[in-house]
Amino acid sequence: MKPKTADDIARLMARAGQAFRAGNLSRAGKDAEDVLKAVPEHGEALYCLGLVRHNQGKTVQAMTLLRRALAAHPGFAPCAVTLSKMLLETGDGDGALRVLSDALAQNPGDANLAFELGRTRIILGDPAGGAEDLGRAAELAPEAPPVYGSLGIAYQLLGDGESARAAYETAIELGSQDPEDYFNLGTVHMNARKYDDAIAQFARAAEMNPNHQRAFANIGLLHGRSTEYAKAIAPLERAVALDPDDGKSVNELIYAYGAEGRAAEAAALTEKYLKSHPEAFDLHGQMAFVWMRAGEAERALAAADRALAAGSFPTPSLAMKSAALNELGRTVEAARILDFDLIMTRVHTAPAGYHSLASFNKDLVNYLLNHPSLTYSKVNRSVEQGRGTLELFDGTEHGPALELKKMIMAMAGDFMAAHPKDPDHPFLADPPQAFEVNCWGTVYDREGRQLVHFHPPAWLSGVYYPALPASMKEAAKGRTNNIEGWIEFGRAFHLIGDRREPAVHLVRPEEGMMVMFPSYFGHQTIPVTSSDEKRISFAFDLCPARG
Numbered sequence: 118m119k120p121k122t123a124d125d126i127a128r129l130m131a132r133a134g135q136a137f138r139a140g141n142l143s144r145a146g147k148d149a150e151d152v153l154k155a156v157p158e159h160g161e162a163l164y165c166l167g168l169v170r171h172n173q174g175k176t177v178q179a180m181t182l183l184r185r186a187l188a189a190h191p192g193f194a195p196c197a198v199t200l201s202k203m204l205l206e207t208g209d210g211d212g213a214l215r216v217l218s219d220a221l222a223q224n225p226g227d228a229n230l231a232f233e234l235g236r237t238r239i240i241l242g243d244p245a246g247g248a249e250d251l252g253r254a255a256e257l258a259p260e261a262p263p264v265y266g267s268l269g270i271a272y273q274l275l276g277d278g279e280s281a282r283a284a285y286e287t288a289i290e291l292g293s294q295d296p297e298d299y300f301n302l303g304t305v306h307m308n309a310r311k312y313d314d315a316i317a318q319f320a321r322a323a324e325m326n327p328n329h330q331r332a333f334a335n336i337g338l339l340h341g342r343s344t345e346y347a348k349a350i351a352p353l354e355r356a357v358a359l360d361p362d363d364g365k366s367v368n369e370l371i372y373a374y375g376a377e378g379r380a381a382e383a384a385a386l387t388e389k390y391l392k393s394h395p396e397a398f399d400l401h402g403q404m405a406f407v408w409m410r411a412g413e414a415e416r417a418l419a420a421a422d423r424a425l426a427a428g429s430f431p432t433p434s435l436a437m438k439s440a441a442l443n444e445l446g447r448t449v450e451a452a453r454i455l456d457f458d459l460i461m462t463r464v465h466t467a468p469a470g471y472h473s474l475a476s477f478n479k480d481l482v483n484y485l486l487n488h489p490s491l492t493y494s495k496v497n498r499s500v501e502q503g504r505g506t507l508e509l510f511d512g513t514e515h516g517p518a519l520e521l522k523k524m525i526m527a528m529a530g531d532f533m534a535a536h537p538k539d540p541d542h543p544f545l546a547d548p549p550q551a552f553e554v555n556c557w558g559t560v561y562d563r564e565g566r567q568l569v570h571f572h573p574p575a576w577l578s579g580v581y582y583p584a585l586p587a588s589m590k591e592a593a594k595g596r597t598n599n600i601e602g603w604i605e606f607g608r609a610f611h612l613i614g615d616r617r618e619p620a621v622h623l624v625r626p627e628e629g630m631m632v633m634f635p636s637y638f639g640h641q642t643i644p645v646t647s648s649d650e651k652r653i654s655f656a657f658d659l660c661p662a663r664g
Contacts, residue, residue, distance in 0.1 A: 120155045133165050142169050158189040164196045176203060187216070192223040198233050210241045228257035228264070236267050244274035262293035269301055281305050296325040300332050310494050310507075312339050323352075330359040334366045341369050343495045346376040357386075364390075364397060371400065375407030376612060383407040398427035405437035409613045414444040425543060430661075435543055435637035436571045440609035443619045454543060455607055457622040460634045461532050464627055468520040474629045478583035480517040482653055485558040499611065502565035502644075509556045509655075518556075521581060521655060524631065525554055529577060529659050532633055544635050549576055549661035556657040565652065566644035568611040575636035575658035580604065582626040586650035589626060601645040602626060602652050608639045626654075 120126045133148035146169040152162035167182035183200040186193055197220030201213040217234040224230055235250030248271035254264045269284035285302035288295070303318030316339055323332040337353030340346070353370040356363060367390050374383035384407070387400045401424035408417035421438035425431060435454055442451035471477040485491065490507035494500075509518055529552060539545035555575075559567075572578045589602045600623060607621035624632055634640070636658065645652055 120152060126152050126156065130161055137165060137168060142172055145169050158185065160186045160190040160193050171203060176207065179203060194220055194224055194227050194230050201233065201237060205237065205240065213237055226257060228254045228261065231257060232264050239271055244271040247271040248275065260291055262288040262291040266293060266295055266298040273301065273305065278305050278308055296322040296329055299325065300329065303335065307335065307339065310492065312343060315339060328359055330356050334363060337366065338369055341373050346373040349373040350377065364394065368403060371403050371407065375410045378411060380407050380411040398424055399429050401427065402429055402434040402437065405434060409437055409440055414441040417441040431543060432575060432637045433573045436610060436639060440613055444616050446617065452620060455638060457606060459536065460606060460622065460632065462624060462630060462632050463528060464630045465524055468524065477517060477520065478628055481521060481583045484517050485653065488558065499568040499570035500559065501568065503559050503561040506558045509558060510554055522554060525657050528631055528633055532577060551662035552659040553662050554657055554659055556655055558655050561652040563649050564644045564646050567642045569608045569639045569641040570610060571639050572636040572658050575660050577633060577659040578636040579631060579633035579657050581631045581655045582628055584653040585626060585628055586645055586648040586652055588645065588648050600643050601647060603643045604632060604640055605643060606634065606638050606640045608641065610639055
């Protein structure tokens with residue numbers, strides 16, 4: 118049909134649009150082409166034909182048609198949005214931004230163009246620019262939930278959790294039906310350690326989208342990290358069913374099975390996952406924990422040895438192997454792994470810039486007590502009656518924290534020099550070439566303690582004591598036999614326990630003392646029950662440097 122009048126063109130375009138929506142690309146393309154024969158720069162026809170070509174996989178032709186439409190009609194906003202997305206798909210991010218910016222200049226009051234420009238900036242790694250454009254969109258369309266959802270993403274990428282929370286909550290209050298807004302709000306709460314609130318938002322996202330794998334994974338993760346292992350299992354099972362390749366959820370689920378005494382299910386999942394992921398030999402170490410929890414020391418020992426033989430990072434497996442050997446009465450072999458001579462202690466002198474160690478310790482304590490992340494948290498799984506921080510060496514550390522970091526790294530160098538590579542020792546056979554250090558602080562109340570634990574991600578771990586109760590200072594001077602607040606090494610992880618009394622080693626803390634030890638050593642603190650004074654310490658992990 119060759120259109121002769123404006124009504125003919127309108128009818129053809131209506132039919133083309135209907136055909137396109139019905140998936141009849143041939144009909145839609147033919148009608149658009151007929152319109153263009155009569156009106157070569159007809160914007161809607163160029164746009165329609167561009168969409169047809171894109172759906173036919175002819176992206177270059179599609180973009181050429183959309184560029185023609187915009188050249189003839191610069192204010193054609195839907196065309197600009199579509200072309201920008203095509204440009205993004207082909208990797209031309211700068212081109213996508215130019216198209217949207219030019220269109221917005223033509224239509225300064227178009228909220229959708231400002232919204233798309235903001236989203237595109239976020240995608241291209243410019244959340245600050247994205248937040249600016251999305252703020253403009255919010256002024257133009259203050260009742261639009263998607264604008265606030267995207268604004269929340271921009272703020273979250275900028276590290277502004279409070280503004281992100283407010284943006285997501287606004288989107289939800291305006292009636293958002295996007296499960297990502299609920300999920301993202303959950304991540305804000307999770308980062309703020311408001312775990313009950315986080316779980317509630319993840320649950321809402323999962324309810325809206327029963328296939329939201331990350332929501333189920335995070336629900337299970339948070340329950341597990343809060344020692345609510347029974348509650349962790351169902352969401353983790355759902356997460357693994359949705360994505361069988363999600364190794365992190367598989368690992369968490371195996372651990373939860375083990376903690377709940379469901380060793381057979383843990384073993385079946387491990388076997389299944391290893392068939393498709395044979396490189397995941399760390400799961401053998403996880404199964405060593407499962408078997409120890411089930412009272413199967415021989416099977417735990419075999420699993421730990423499999424992990425070590427495969428080259429798995431040794432810390433988890435050595436923790437379980439030493440516990441299994443002690444349980445089996447093979448104490449000489451256990452003592453070779455839990456060699457207490459590998460524990461290094463040092464009372465430091467004042468770092469440069471401080472006239473005394475006491476003044477440094479005072480500054481360090483104030484740094485910790487004023488740290489914004491210091492709080493009680495149920496995901497500190499081994500801590501009882503104590504507050505803890507998040508990561509202290511996050512790039513913002515300064516003052517006494519920087520000096521502490523230098524002290525840790527210097528002592529780590531001395532540890533490595535004192536304990537060189539030894540192919541015959543499972544811990545020293547393949548020491549890391551370099552370390553990354555993590556640190557966090559803990560403030561213990563009366564009867565506060567650490568249950569027996571170890572540090573799975575690390576190779577070396579340690580603790581520094583800047584402030585101790587008076588009762589511990591008296592013990593440090595040898596005036597009492599009170600062991601409250603001391604650190605004890607040698608026992609099995611608290612979820613396993615010791616069926617035989619193992620050899621243990623006690624270290625008496627002093628203010629200014631740093632203790633460094635292999636991360637697989639089970640260790641606990643003896644609670645202080647005779648004083649309300651706070652016991653303050655900084656724990657740290659030295660992990661193999663990435664790369």
